Amino acid sequence: MxxxxxxxxxxxxxxxxxxxxxxxxxxxxxxxxxxxxxxxxxxxxxxxxxxxxxxxxxxxxxxxxxxxxxxxxxxxxxxxxxxxxxxxxxxxxxxxxxxxxxxxxxxxxxxxxxxxxxxxxxxxxKLANTTLTTERDSTMVVLGETKKNVEALTGQNDELSKAVEMGSKLTVLNTSGSAFKLRSSGKVIETDKASKADVLRVKFTIAENAIAKSGTKTYYVQVIDGKNNVIGDKKTENFGDSVLTYSFLTNVNYENKTVQITEDLKGKDFAKGTYFINIFDKDQLVSKTSFNLR
Structure with a gap:
C-alpha cells in the first residue's frame, strides 16, 4: 500500500x-x-x-x-x-x-x-529677369547707337557753331594813322612833322558781314607814341585777368554793312618817332598799324 x-x-x-x-x-x-x-x-x-x-x-x-x-x-x-x-x-x-x-x-x-x-x-x-536682361541689353545697344549718333551730331553742331561764331566776327581792316596841323580857319593840313602836329587821325573800316549781330559795337583804340607811352585819355578797362590801357573808345552803330570810322585825337608836343595804333574788340586785338613823325 x-x-x-x-x-x-x-x-x-x-x-x-x-x-x-x-x-x-x-x-x-x-x-x-x-x-x-x-x-x-x-x-x-x-x-x-x-x-x-x-x-x-x-x-x-x-x-x-x-x-x-x-x-x-x-x-x-x-x-x-x-x-x-x-x-x-x-x-x-x-x-x-x-x-x-x-x-x-x-x-x-x-x-x-x-x-x-x-x-x-x-x-x-528668373525667367522674367532673363527676359528683362535681354530687353535691357537690346535697349543698351539701341541707346549706344543713339548716343553715337547724338555725339556725331553734337560734334557737327559744335563745328558748325564754331564756324558760325568765326564767320560772325567782324573784320576790321584798312587801319591807318596820320598827323594834321589845324589852321585858325578850321582847315586841317596833313603833316609828318611832330612839331607841327595838332591832331592824330585814326581811320579804320568795319567790313560787311550778313551773319554778324547788328547793333552798337564798341572799339578801344590804343595809340602809343615814339616814347612808348599811351597817349590820349589813358583810361583802363578790366577784362577778366587782363587790363587794357587805351587812348579813346568809339561806338559804332553796325547794321551789317561796311562802315568807315574816322576819329581824331587832339594833343600837343607830340614826340618824334614811330606811332603804333592798335584796335581792340574788348581785350582782343583786331587790327593794328603804325606811322612815323619826324
Missing part, C-alpha cells in the same frame, strides 16, 4: 513539473515572439526616421541651390530653409516612435508643398 502511495505521489509531482515546463516553454516562446515583434518595429521605425531625414536633407539642398542664385526671393527661401533645418534638428533628437514620426512626416509634406510653390515662383522670377 505504501509503495502504491509513493508511486502516485511521484506521478503527481511529475505531472505538475510537466505542466510547469510546458507553461515555461509557452511563456518563453511568447516573450521571444514579442521581442522579435518589438525588434522588427524598432528596425522599421529607424528606417522610416532615416528616410524622413534624407528627404529633409534633399529639401535643404534644393533651398541651398536656389538661395545661391541670389534672386529677390532669397529672404523667403532662407526662411523656409531654416524651417527645414529646425525640423531636422528635432528629428535627430527624437526617439523615433511611430507617433513622432507621423508628426515629422506631416510637417515634411507641408514644407515640401511650400517648397514646390516657392520654386515655381523663383523659376518664373
Amino acid at each position: 505504501e509503495n502504491q502511495k509513493s508511486s502516485s505521489s511521484l506521478k503527481a509531482v511529475i505531472a505538475v513539473l510537466a505542466i510547469l515546463l510546458v507553461g515555461s516553454l509557452v511563456y518563453i516562446f511568447k516573450m521571444t515572439s514579442d521581442a522579435d515583434v518589438v525588434k522588427t518595429e524598432l528596425t522599421s521605425t529607424m528606417t522610416e526616421k532615416e528616410s524622413v531625414m534624407k528627404d529633409l536633407q534633399e529639401l535643404k539642398s534644393t533651398y541651398d541651390a536656389a538661395i545661391s542664385e541670389n534672386t529677390s526671393m532669397s529672404d523667403e527661401l532662407i526662411l523656409e530653409r531654416d524651417k527645414v533645418v529646425g525640423l531636422m534638428s528635432q528629428l535627430s533628437k527624437s526617439k523615433g516612435d511611430v507617433a513622432s514620426l507621423s508628426k515629422y512626416k506631416s510637417q515634411f509634406k507641408s514644407l515640401q508643398a511650400n517648397m514646390k510653390v516657392l520654386m515655381t515662383e523663383n523659376e518664373n522670377l
